[in-house]
Amino acid sequence: MNERDESGSTVIEVLIAALIFSLGAFAVFGVVRQLASNSALAAAASQGDATIDHLTSALTSDASTALALFLPDDDRCTGASGKTLEIYYEDNGGTSQTITYRDDGSGTVTRSSVSNGATTTFSNASLLVRCATATSIAALDNLAANLPNVAVHDYPVNFGTDANGLEQTGGNRLIIARIASTATRAGREVHLLAGSVPTGFTVIGPQWHAVVYREDHTRRFLFGLGQTSWLRIMAEVDVSYDDWRTRAVWCNFEALEVYGGQPRFNKDDVPVYAGATDSDPPTRTAVPDLYPETLLEYCRNHFSPDPPGSLGGTWGTPAPFPTPDDQVVAIPPWWIWQNCGPSMSCSAGTQPPATCDPERPGSCTVTVPPVPPAGWPAWCQAWSPPTWGAPSFGQPCPAATPPPAPAPSPPPPSSAPSTNSATWTIVYDGEPSGAIHIFSGGSCNSAVWGGICVDNGDGTSYDIIDASGQTAAAVWYTSSTGNVQALWSSDSCAGDGLNINWNGPAGNGILYALDRGPGTSSASIGAGGPTQIALDNPYGQGASACTGTLTLSDQ
Amino acid sequence: MIAPILFLLAALAVMSTTLISGQLSSERASARLRLAHAAEDALSLAESQLLSALQDSVVTNLDAGRTASAGIDGSYVRRTPLTALAGTRLSYASYEQIDGATTQSGNNDVAQNVQTSSLGQEQRLSAVLSIELHGAAPAYALLAKRSRLLTLRIFSAEPYAIVDATRDLATAEDATGAAEGDPAGRPAAPGDATTPDPAQPDSYHDTTIKVRHRCAGPDTGGVDPGTFGYQWGNGGSPAIDSLCAPTAPPWATSPAPPAPGDGDAFATRQWANSNANQSGWTR
Numbered sequence: 125m126n127e128r129d130e131s132g133s134t135v136i137e138v139l140i141a142a143l144i145f146s147l148g149a150f151a152v153f154g155v156v157r158q159l160a161s162n163s164a165l166a167a168a169a170s171q172g173d174a175t176i177d178h179l180t181s182a183l184t185s186d187a188s189t190a191l192a193l194f195l196p197d198d199d200r201c202t203g204a205s206g207k208t209l210e211i212y213y214e215d216n217g218g219t220s221q222t223i224t225y226r227d228d229g230s231g232t233v234t235r236s237s238v239s240n241g242a243t244t245t246f247s248n249a250s251l252l253v254r255c256a257t258a259t260s261i262a263a264l265d266n267l268a269a270n271l272p273n274v275a276v277h278d279y280p281v282n283f284g285t286d287a288n289g290l291e292q293t294g295g296n297r298l299i300i301a302r303i304a305s306t307a308t309r310a311g312r313e314v315h316l317l318a319g320s321v322p323t324g325f326t327v328i329g330p331q332w333h334a335v336v337y338r339e340d341h342t343r344r345f346l347f348g349l350g351q352t353s354w355l356r357i358m359a360e361v362d363v364s365y366d367d368w369r370t371r372a373v374w375c376n377f378e379a380l381e382v383y384g385g386q387p388r389f390n391k392d393d394v395p396v397y398a399g400a401t402d403s404d405p406p407t408r409t410a411v412p413d414l415y416p417e418t419l420l421e422y423c424r425n426h427f428s429p430d431p432p433g434s435l436g437g438t439w440g441t442p443a444p445f446p447t448p449d450d451q452v453v454a455i456p457p458w459w460i461w462q463n464c465g466p467s468m469s470c471s472a473g474t475q476p477p478a479t480c481d482p483e484r485p486g487s488c489t490v491t492v493p494p495v496p497p498a499g500w501p502a503w504c505q506a507w508s509p510p511t512w513g514a515p516s517f518g519q520p521c522p523a524a525t526p527p528p529a530p531a532p533s534p535p536p537p538s539s540a541p542s543t544n545s546a547t548w549t550i551v552y553d554g555e556p557s558g559a560i561h562i563f564s565g566g567s568c569n570s571a572v573w574g575g576i577c578v579d580n581g582d583g584t585s586y587d588i589i590d591a592s593g594q595t596a597a598a599v600w601y602t603s604s605t606g607n608v609q610a611l612w613s614s615d616s617c618a619g620d621g622l623n624i625n626w627n628g629p630a631g632n633g634i635l636y637a638l639d640r641g642p643g644t645s646s647a648s649i650g651a652g653g654p655t656q657i658a659l660d661n662p663y664g665q666g667a668s669a670c671t672g673t674l675t676l677s678d679q
Numbered sequence: 680m681i682a683p684i685l686f687l688l689a690a691l692a693v694m695s696t697t698l699i700s701g702q703l704s705s706e707r708a709s710a711r712l713r714l715a716h717a718a719e720d721a722l723s724l725a726e727s728q729l730l731s732a733l734q735d736s737v738v739t740n741l742d743a744g745r746t747a748s749a750g751i752d753g754s755y756v757r758r759t760p761l762t763a764l765a766g767t768r769l770s771y772a773s774y775e776q777i778d779g780a781t782t783q784s785g786n787n788d789v790a791q792n793v794q795t796s797s798l799g800q801e802q803r804l805s806a807v808l809s810i811e812l813h814g815a816a817p818a819y820a821l822l823a824k825r826s827r828l829l830t831l832r833i834f835s836a837e838p839y840a841i842v843d844a845t846r847d848l849a850t851a852e853d854a855t856g857a858a859e860g861d862p863a864g865r866p867a868a869p870g871d872a873t874t875p876d877p878a879q880p881d882s883y884h885d886t887t888i889k890v891r892h893r894c895a896g897p898d899t900g901g902v903d904p905g906t907f908g909y910q911w912g913n914g915g916s917p918a919i920d921s922l923c924a925p926t927a928p929p930w931a932t933s934p935a936p937p938a939p940g941d942g943d944a945f946a947t948r949q950w951a952n953s954n955a956n957q958s959g960w961t962r
Contacts, residue, residue: 284884319844332895416925
């Protein structure tokens, strides 16, 4: 053992060891402190995020059950920012209730509920709200492309006054809420919309009209000694879904009756027809006054509140008090089916609504072909259910029975595909005079008023050949009742397809292709001018020649 | 020397524990937030899908000649399979159940001025919508579950179904029970504007669905003989077609005819909302 070993550590060594230890200890302490700080910061950030999420969920949930959201300081929705948001709603019992969100300016947001007086506090949070109209948001965010067929309205709806006498107005107003954590820099913006939407639209029902007519009865007994005449005034309310192409009796009832040996009554007694009073007033037994509206009301209240076939779908056209959201009842499927057929009407003596009761679905089953039979009117093809015969609500009228299948068409000539053909039917109501103007040659891109043109997809017309075999640049056919036929032909079928262009009064012309499925080849003239319907070339592109028959029906 | 070594080891252990603990805590909080956001997204997606499915069902019913609510009213249950949630490694499944309907008895929701005309076929429904959040594969454990109460209005006109209110079950419920939006249609008051006017936000009150029939007036298509072929008088003169909204003659016994074509059939309906119904299903 040497001297140094016996002496142990020197003072310097001890000092150095102590220094190292101290530095190490400080370093460890510093690291631990930093880690703790980081953890605390992370925890605070998480807590802040959780608070924001909690507040956002509460705001969203409360707003989506509300009738109205508004800023008390900006009830007219000018866009001014505020720190208070009022939420007005009805509770389960129908009582008006209010929830108030308020930023107190010291990093606390409170939610106060009037219903139970409870207050929920969200700490380390701030709230800033402002009102924006729905249209301004749609314009700002350029949402039109994302909202096809949707019109955005700034429709306000007033829900009356609250307990404090404040007007409660909701509707398509958007409240933009900015929520932030005062402990961190985290923030979130949400758009709040009241759950209750202004659904004040009108469903426009089918057309109706009332008819008043009389029945004369004579009772004779005792060889005519006790003759009594009985005069009945009857009322009938009819309904139609298809602009009176077809109609059904909504209800038929006795409105007035007069007894006597020689009962007198004239139509001037009926206020439906304005006229002078009569010295022989009728006995009123049913309807107080024979106005159209009173007849309808009596019909609805005593016999049938809703018209036959009113279970059909609906879609929109203007309303008596028009709003863009108004809806119009469309033609019910049963109605269409029962009135469809080669003649589009039932034979004499049959009444589809009487034998085809829409209130008794499934009373019979109709077997029909899976595709529209040839020869059926284009109107039926377009409006009938996709699967023919289903649903069925009763026995079809005789005229609605599908005709026998047509004989198979002859095979194409051996020179095919040099010659091809296709047949179309056009139900065309574009020319008020009853004339159909078919023209060929030149450009088809802007068909003349009342005119029809066939082209091959590039605007170049096909030749139109009239019944006498003549080709003309413009051929007028006049047909107010029946169909006319024309041949079309072309020396090339190289285009993308076959188009029919036509023009006429907006909304008046409807075009259907007979040899296509219902609904797949139809169009009506729009307000902006000529309209085109594209029919794919059924024989493929590149055929050397095409011919066909164009059947035109002017209605 | 052993004491400093032990001290340093202890300090290292403390440091490591703090580090790991802090990191785990932070990760846990972060994961919970991500799950909460994912659950919100899944709920919104499921709500949108429910609405779309309901609209399709109503259209299908109407096309088939059934009432708008056939097969929906109180008996609609739909469970969707696990679907990947875009932008995450999660998948979700939804469960949708119509609990309350206006044809079922109940005592805590009242709908006034429901349009019961078959042209309107309005119906209010209460529904429960719930989602389950899983990992990317179905075998993964259930990570989160959230539910939402909905009040729906369906009717026979476009858009056929709308969500009138939603309430997240995770949020505060007030003393009078869950508010579920507008359970009642509010008719316009006398003197109200007939259409909404943004310039007069307090002038329009109507949240009802109205029905009107169109008076066609006199039929210009010829003689109307009536159902049984009778005509006016014995001389074959035609029946009398009506004029729409005529002026009342002085001898009229009624003060005025009713509004032209009024087809409204408003009624009050009462039903139980989702909070009160037994769904037989844990939400």
